[in-house]
Amino acid sequence: MRPIPFDNSYQTLADSLFHRQQAExxxxxQALLINTELAEALNIDSKWLASPAGIDVLSGNALAAGSQPIACVYAGHQFGNYNPQLGDGRxxxxxxxxxxxxxxKDIQLKGSGRTPYSRGGDGRSPLGPVIREYLLSEAMHCLGVPSTRALAALATGDPVFREHGPLPGGIxxxxxxxxxxVGTVQFVAAQQDPELLQQLMDYVIDRHYPECKQSESPYEALFNAILNAQAxxxxxWQALGFIHxxxxxxNMLLCAETIDYGPCAFMEAYHPGTVFSSIDQQGRYAYGNQPAIAQWNLVQLAQAxxxxxxxxxxxxxxxAVQRAQDALNTFPDTFLQAYRQRMAEKLGFSHINDDDEALYRDFLALLEEHDCDFTLSFRSLNDRxxxxxxxxxxGDSIAGLFQLPNAFAxxxxxWQxxxxxxxxxxxxxxxxMQKANPVFIxxxxxxxxxxxxxxxxxMSVFFALQTRLQDPFEYQCDAAEFAAPATDGNRVTATFCGT
Structure with a gap:
């Protein structure tokens, strides 16, 4: 058995969808953290992965048997502006x-060097964004959110130069x-090659939504399946206060997994207009805008x-335009139905009725009015x-850490x-309810x-935080520092892309 049992399929599609090359x-x-649980789930020998031979593969210094490394090309709307060619730049x-x-499952290296899509960049990553994505993506997985995952974090031993000087490099x-x-489909649609577009979407159906093959209109069924999954x-995201x-x-995967943990953040004090991304100057991707932006992105997919x-x-x-529009018009209700179910779980109800919607909306209004921590406010309902x-x-009660103000009485x-x-x-x-309301984010x-x-x-702080985030729903008082909101002295108001 090969240490990594590669079984490649995307590389059999048209060469115009990617560029074949090896890492720099x-x-x-140096391996900082190997996700042994994930490795074993992928049928990869975790001991080999942590060995010098495995580290050479994870760093790009060696090519594993069966590996066919490629940099994928795609297009995309970035903050509403269309770029006809983006791609894996690092x-x-x-x-x-x-x-x-x-x-x-795909296995990908981030920070592995230049590609034809680097657009003048060095193709490398500082260690910081590697740590951030490891922590955030694995936390999302443990919170039950579909997400890309981290198999390993490595230090490269080489400096990466950014505007503030050299930083340790990572992969x-x-x-x-x-x-x-979505940007992959946009890129192919722009080539005006109907056969290639059909080949790509047939691949998407086979890989992610095989049930669509039974439909009389498989591509419409595919679009509807993607829409429902995104909703x-x-x-x-909304039920956890996550801001992408x-x-x-x-950055919108057709398989509906969360991807790209650059300037993302978890909201603390509840405010729908909360933005952390340093590059989102207009608040396009604010917390409260995320459902509408998802629908906007789906419009672009429908057009492609x-x-x-x-x-x-x-x-x-x-x-076809009318059918696509009819499908898109279902998104708000589809999202709301899923969101209401999340709210039912968070409030301890078996279902949400019409009166309950007013109840959870009033709770959110109180959180906003009193600048209450989103995560701990819902968690405090667990005590009651x-x-x-x-x-x-x-020792699960958070009463010693947080209590709702008297105004909530x-x-x-x-609610009671x-x-x-x-x-x-x-x-x-x-x-x-407890599984819907984490205490550690x-x-x-x-x-x-x-x-x-x-x-x-x-690296001990990284390891300790990662360990704590693996069990987000069980609280002990001696771990209060991992559950407490930021103070004025350590509050982070802006997050960065990491490129």
Whole structure:
């Protein structure tokens, strides 16, 4: 058995979709963290991965048997402006593997050197963005959000030069169900090659949505499947206070996994207009805008797929346009339905009725009015739900860390009445509620502190934070520092892309 059992498929498509090349070597690679659990799930020998031979492959210094490294090309709308050619400017897809669940996964290196799509950049990554993506992507996975994952974080031993001077270099090994993006479809559509577009979308169907092959209109079924998956994904973001920061069409995967953890952040005080990304000067990708931006991105996907939606006998694209518009018009309700279910889980209800929508909206309004921490405010409801459900929790209460202000008392009375009136057993709803309301999230100040310490040569803070984030729902009082919001002295108000 090969140490990495590559089983490649994307590389069999048209060469115009990628550029074949190897990574640029680095001087002295060092594995900082190997995700052994993920490695084993991918049928990769984790001991080999941590060996000198494995580290050489993860750093790009060696080519594993069966690997066919490529830099993928795609287009994209960046902050609403179309760029006809983007692509992997600092990344290489090493190949694909079949995991233990029979699912195909991409293995990619980020920070592996220049490609034809680097647009003047060096193709490298400082260590900081590698640590950030490792922490954020694995935290999202543990929170139950579909996400790309981190297989390994490495230091390269080489400096990376940015505007503030040299920084230690790093490489992230990323795993995804695929790296096919809305921007991939946009790039192919712009080539005006109907056969290539159909080949690509048939590949998407085969890889991610095989049930669409049974439809009389498989490409319309594919579009609807992607739309539904994206609505569900964004509902999970909103329910956790996650702000992506760069929801460009090239950062929207067709498989509906979260990708690109550059300027992302978790909101602390609840405000729908919250923005952290230093490059989002107009607030286009603010927390409250994310559902509408997802729908806007899907409009771009529909336009790129439109010729495939035309039915036999239709003389022009007008009927296809109308069907695409009808599908797009379902997005707000599809998102709202998924989001309401998330809110039901967070509030401890078996379902959301019309009155409950007013209840959770009033709660959010109170959070905004009183600058309350989003994560801990919902988590504090768990303390009350545990009492009502007669659940033993040990040291799980956050009462010593956070309590809702007295102004919430009338709302809490309404919520308690609704909680007690639900027909589903209270203990069952409490347990569901706890899994919907984490206590540990990758707070900005904690992530930045881990990065700063890593630049000083101390990786222990990174390791400790990563360990804590692996179990986001179980709280003990001695871990309060990982759950507490930022203070005025360590508050992070801007996050950066990392390129």
């Amino acid at each position: 070597p680095v001087s002295s690679p 990344a290489l897809l090493l190949g694909e593997v079949i995991d233990r669940q029979g699912q195909r 992230l090994c990323r795993v995804a169900s695929s790296h096919l993006r 569900t994904l964004i509902s999970r 920061g760069v929801m460009n069409t090239d 797929m439109l010729t495939l939606m035309q039915q036999p006998g239709e003389s022009d694209l007008k009927p 739900a545990a009492v009502m459900a007669n659940c033993e929790r040990g 009338p709302w809490l009375e309404r 009445q609704r909680f007690n009136a639900d027909a589903t057993p209270a203990e069952q709803r409490y347990l569901t 990758p707070r900005n100040h904690l992530v930045e502190n881990a990065i700063e310490k890593a630049y000083e040569g101390d």
